[in-house]
Amino acid sequence: MTAPRSNSTPQVAIIGGGFCGAAAALSLLEKGIGVTIFESQPELGGLASSFDTGAYRLEKFYHQWYAGDENFEWLLDVLGLKAKEFSISMEHGFYFRDSVWRTRNPLDHFRYTDLSLTESARMAFGIWKLGAVTDWRTIDDYSVKDWFTKYGNHNVYEKFWKQLLVSRFGNYADEISVVWVWQKLQSNKARKGRSEKGSTSSYYEGGFSALFDDIEAHILAQNGVIRKQTRAELVRADPSANTSITLQVDGSAHAFDGMIITTPLPEAARLLAHTLPQQNLDAFNAIAYLDSRGIIIRSKRSLSNCYWLSNRDLAFPFVGVIEHTQFRPPSEYNGEHIIYLSQSTAPGMEAYDMDDDAYIAYGLAHLEKMFADFDADWVIDAHTWRAADAQPAILKKYGESVPPPELPMANCLIATQAQVYPDYRGTHTAIRQGRDAAERLSQGLVT
Numbered sequence: 001m002t003a004p005r006s007n008s009t010p011q012v013a014i015i016g017g018g019f020c021g022a023a024a025a026l027s028l029l030e031k032g033i034g035v036t037i038f039e040s041q042p043e044l045g046g047l048a049s050s051f052d053t054g055a056y057r058l059e060k061f062y063h064q065w066y067a068g069d070e071n072f073e074w075l076l077d078v079l080g081l082k083a084k085e086f087s088i089s090m091e092h093g094f095y096f097r098d099s100v101w102r103t104r105n106p107l108d109h110f111r112y113t114d115l116s117l118t119e120s121a122r123m124a125f126g127i128w129k130l131g132a133v134t135d136w137r138t139i140d141d142y143s144v145k146d147w148f149t150k151y152g153n154h155n156v157y158e159k160f161w162k163q164l165l166v167s168r169f170g171n172y173a174d175e176i177s178v179v180w181v182w183q184k185l186q187s188n189k190a191r192k193g194r195s196e197k198g199s200t201s202s203y204y205e206g207g208f209s210a211l212f213d214d215i216e217a218h219i220l221a222q223n224g225v226i227r228k229q230t231r232a233e234l235v236r237a238d239p240s241a242n243t244s245i246t247l248q249v250d251g252s253a254h255a256f257d258g259m260i261i262t263t264p265l266p267e268a269a270r271l272l273a274h275t276l277p278q279q280n281l282d283a284f285n286a287i288a289y290l291d292s293r294g295i296i297i298r299s300k301r302s303l304s305n306c307y308w309l310s311n312r313d314l315a316f317p318f319v320g321v322i323e324h325t326q327f328r329p330p331s332e333y334n335g336e337h338i339i340y341l342s343q344s345t346a347p348g349m350e351a352y353d354m355d356d357d358a359y360i361a362y363g364l365a366h367l368e369k370m371f372a373d374f375d376a377d378w379v380i381d382a383h384t385w386r387a388a389d390a391q392p393a394i395l396k397k398y399g400e401s402v403p404p405p406e407l408p409m410a411n412c413l414i415a416t417q418a419q420v421y422p423d424y425r426g427t428h429t430a431i432r433q434g435r436d437a438a439e440r441l442s443q444g445l446v447t
Contacts, residue, residue, distance in 0.1 A: 009034045010445040013247050013254070015232050015271065016262035018046020019427050020415050022215050023071075023434025024260050026078050029222040031442050036225040036256070038232045038249065043209075044216055047387055048427060050209035053298065055334050057209040060385040061294045062322050062340040063427055067200040071431035079218050084205040090307035090327055119155050126151030130178065131185045136399070136422040139178055143396040147178040163312045167319045170290060170346045172393040179422045180394055201307075203327060235259065235271045237409040245412055258411035258445055260437045264289060264389035265403070265418050276407065283403055287418050290344040292390035293351060295363040297339040298380040302326070303371050316366055317351060318343045336380060341367075344391050356384045391425060392418040405437060411444045413437045 010033050014021045017039030025035040043049050050057045065072045067087040076082045115123065126148050133139055139147070144165060148157045161181075165173035204211040216226060227249070234248040244255045261268045269276075269284040307326040311319055324338040341363050345352040354362060360382045367374050392398075402421050405413045415437040417425035 010257040011036065012258040012260065012441065012445075013038065013232075013245070013256040014260045014262065015247075016046065017041075017044035017226065017228070018262060019048060019430035020262040020417075020434040020437075021046075021260070022212070022219070023075065023431040024262070024415065024438045025219050025224055025434075026075070026215070027435050027438035028442065029219065029224055030078070031438070033258075033442060033445060034223065034225075035219070036227065036254075037219070038230050038247075039226070039228045040231040042229050044212045044226070044228070045208060046430075047292065047390060048208045048212070050207065050212075051383065051385070053381065053383070055336075056332075057207060058296055058338065058383075059208050060296075061292055061342060061387065062324065063208055064201045064203050064327070065427055067202040069202075069428045071428045071435070072202065074435070075215075075431055079214055081214055084210075084214075085202050086205060086328075087200050087202040088327065089200045091305060092308045092310070115155060115159055119153060119159075122152040123148065123156045123160060126156065127185070130182050131189075133182060136179045136182055139182060140399040141397050142178040143174065144176050144178045144181055145174050146396070147181075160312075163314050164310075166314060167311050167317055168344055169391075169393055170344055170349045172288065172290070172346065172395065175393075175395045177394050177396045177398050179398070180424060183422050183424050201327065232271055234273075235261075235275050235412075237275055237412060245409070258441050259413070260434075260441060261412075261414045262416060262434070262437075265392075265414075265416055266389050268414050268416065272407070275409065280403070280408065283401065287401055288346075288393040288395070289389040289418075290346045290391045290393055291352070292387040293343050293345050293359065294385050295341040295360055296383045296385075297341070297364075297367075298333075298382070299337040299339055299378045300380060301378045302337045303339060303367070303374060316370060318363070318366065321367070321370070346393075359384050394421060394424075405440060411441060413441055 012028055012033055012035050014024050014035055014037045017037045021037055022044060025037055028035050037044070041049060047061050048059060048063045050059050076085060129151050130139070130147065144161050145157050148161055162173055165176055169176050219226060230249055232247055232249055236246040236248070236253070244257060245259045246253050246255050247259065261271060263271070265284040265287055266289065269281050273281065302325070303321065303323055305326065307323055309321040318341045320342070322340040324340060325333060325336070330337055343351060351359060351362065364376055364379065364382070368376070398421055402419055403414065405415060405419065407414060415433045417430065420429040420433060423429050
């Protein structure tokens with residue numbers, strides 16, 4: 001039996017309760033459209049969800065945002081909680097050749113390399129050439145390797161760029177689109193004029209668990225519905241007719257006037273397996289994904305005075321080391337120091353098949369190599385989390401494979417991190433996507 005719909009207010013199902021789904025819900029509610037969020041996990045947040053350590057709550061994967069980001073500004077304005085934003089300019093650095101180097105500006109990354117003076121000049125030319133590109137479509141068929149081999153040489157790629165790419169994209173490193181670097185250059189331009197000591201970072205008072213508690217309270221106060229620990233099973237609709245969309249949940253069918261699916265594309269393909277033409281499903285499944293793995297360490301002591309330490313050394317497998325308690329005081333965490341390690345993994349990589357205990361030991365062993373003073377006795381506790389299909393592998397010519405938001409059925413959209421290209425996935429792009437999807441969908445609904 002199909003649950004009845006309200007005749008007065010359009011009702012929209014949102015699959016996934018991360019930043020994208022939450023932003024879509026908030027935006028639709030502002031427009032007078034009813035929403036029901038279906039979230040498979042016990043709490044909202046997606047990759048930004050939290051867990052209970054027994055002493056306090058922590059995010060499973062580290063997040064922050066750049067102060068002044070228009071998407072977070074919108075979110076906090078909707079909630080009426082701008083006063084809960086905390087911003088500060090923090091110490092950044094990078095790990096290279098068994099040493100920690102401080103960064104005062106982006107050029108510092110290029111001053112400390114294994115490149116000769118001539119090779120450094122050639123790399124600078126490649127970066128200048130890339131920064132001059134105005135349309136990313138003209139470079140979409142170049143990988144980072146292609147570009148910096150052409151405008152630099154083999155060493156420019158192998159000794160600099162590959163070290164940055166392996167921890168982020170694993171065994172896809174050599175095929176990653178140069179648009180990824182181009183977008184970073186564009187973002188740096190957009191943030192021009194900020195402190196020379198690094199971009200100003202922002203965090204939410206009480207952490208992201210508190211932020212999603214406030215988001216949830218706001219949605220419920222606006223008569224939105226949130227169904228946690230509820231996995232959508234199947235979407236039914238007639239792609240050729242302007243009919244309602246039926247969502248099967250826990251063996252029951254529920255009819256909606258519209259739907260926004262914010263899950264990774266493999267999960268979207270599963271939901272739509274009996275509704276979409278095979279060519280659409282094939283396009284979804286053609287995009288490769290990596291899992292996110294992370295380790296959170298509660299330590300008695302600090303590693304350094306550096307907040308965000310990026311990795312530029314192939315010997316260290318993680319994207320970097322983030323010491324959160326250089327940003328927020330240890331007093332907020334019972335005097336403990338909170339350290340995050342993160343990595344993207346895919347089949348064939350060493351870390352992909354490790355069980356949790358082995359993975360934590362793997363991370364601690366690398367910290368001992370990285371920081372001469374580090375001692376495992378400092379560790380109060382360590383936690384690890386894994387998120388499947390968390391990051392699309394943005395290979396060259398990726399722009400040709402990005403699916404449009406509209407599906408071949410009325411009032412049904414997909415809004416995933418695989419579609420933010422040429423931008424790079426992040427909390428800000430997820431909020432933007434949710435807002436955009438809500439705007440598109442609202443135009444097709446009668447309010």
